[in-house]
Amino acid sequence: MPDLSLLTFLAIALATLGACAAAVTRRNIIHSALLLVAGWAGIAACYLWAGAEFVAFAQILVYVGAVSMVVLFAVLLTRLGPGDTAPAPGAFRRAAAALLAGGACLGALAGAILTSPLGLPAAAARAPAATGAAAAADAAAAAAGAPAAVAAAAEPAIRVREIGLALMEPAGAAALLVTGVLLTVALIGAIVIASNDRRGADNSGEEAAS
Amino acid sequence: MMNLFENTGTLHLALLFSSALFCLGLVAALARSNTxxxxLGVELMLNAANINFIVFARHSAAVTAxxxxxxxxxxxxxxxxxxAAEAAVGLxxxxxLHRHRRGIRLQDANELKG
Incomplete structure (x- = not known):
């Protein structure tokens, strides 16, 4: 009998894949963007299933909250007439080639995954993992370790405190600072690129006219 | 076939899930002409890679306690x-591109093409 954790994961995976596949095939770009937001929420649910709560909430904040808003604003700002959704001349051939490439990539990846003995250490270490998690967990996790919730108690939950301590180590702090600088530079660059540069717009207009 | 599924754990399933998401993102990035x-297809591929990180973290936590x-x-x-930075710069x-070319079709953005 399959356990509840596996069924939960299968449901999350099927919902996410369905939303993303529908997003890829929809012709209306607003529908595509909203379905992709649903797919990102499903990926966050997958992180929650895997016991990485902090990453799941970061995913929800960054993707479902921020990136989706940026994408929707970009869609609205670049909206064209009703002929916008008409298929391009070579669209069918390109879609067929893309499906072929994606299918070949999926076949290669699935073959490599299914023939590799990745699952054996996990299956062998399932019992030690339960004891280790119970030893490392605090009183709340130990209280949750009732016989009905063995699978939940075996989840190695990574606590936010540990993440913060790891980020305050020298290597983690350096990576954090570099990421902060990268985000600042990227967002200022995005403003510069997207800002309405009057002189540059005039020049480009003259070039297009000449 | 039975042997194939006998050692198929949740790690395999999660890796297959992320592979399928990656290939969906690849198809979206290759097939659509809307920039x-x-x-968004590239973002989907990045998310699939993130799922691999998290799933392997869970697996390694289970193995090494x-x-x-x-x-x-x-x-x-x-x-x-x-x-997130990449999405901001890309958008x-x-x-x-829309301001310069009055459209966001990828085939029209060929000014730097050799």
């Missing part, structure tokens, strides 16, 4: 930050 959808789980989580967090480029 926003191409960018919480020893190597932190690395995968930190990598996923930094990857999300970099992906700014799309807006600049």
């Amino acid at each position: 926003i959808l191409v960018l 919480g020893g190597g789980a932190m690395t995968g989580v930190l990598f996923a967090l930094f990857s999300i930050a970099v992906a 700014a480029l799309i807006i600049a």
Whole structure:
């Protein structure tokens, strides 16, 4: 009998894949963007299933909250007439080639995954993992370790405190600072690129006219 | 076939899930001519890589009793930050492209093409 954790994961995976596949095939770009937001929420649910709560909430904040808003604003700002959704001349051939490439990539990846003995250490270490998690967990996790919730108690939950301590180590702090600088530079660059540069717009207009 | 499924754990299933998401993103990036959808396909591929980080962190925590789980989580967090920066810059480029060319079809943006 399959356990509840596996069924939960299968449901999350099927919902996410369905939303993303529908997003890829929809012709209306607003529908595509909203379905992709649903797919990102499903990926966050997958992180929650895997016991990485902090990453799941970061995913929800960054993707479902921020990136989706940026994408929707970009869609609205670049909206064209009703002929916008008409298929391009070579669209069918390109879609067929893309499906072929994606299918070949999926076949290669699935073959490599299914023939590799990745699952054996996990299956062998399932019992030690339960004891280790119970030893490392605090009183709340130990209280949750009732016989009905063995699978939940075996989840190695990574606590936010540990993440913060790891980020305050020298290597983690350096990576954090570099990421902060990268985000600042990227967002200022995005403003510069997207800002309405009057002189540059005039020049480009003259070039297009000449 | 029975032997194939006998050692198929949740790690295999999660890796297959992320592979399928990656290939969906690849198909979106290759097939669509709308630049926003191409960018969203790239984002989907990045998310599939993040799922691999998290799933391997969970697996390594299960094997080594919480020893190597932190690395995968930190990598996923930094990857999300970099992906957010990439999305902002990409959408700014799309807006600049729309301002210059009056359209966001990828085939029209061929000025730098050799």
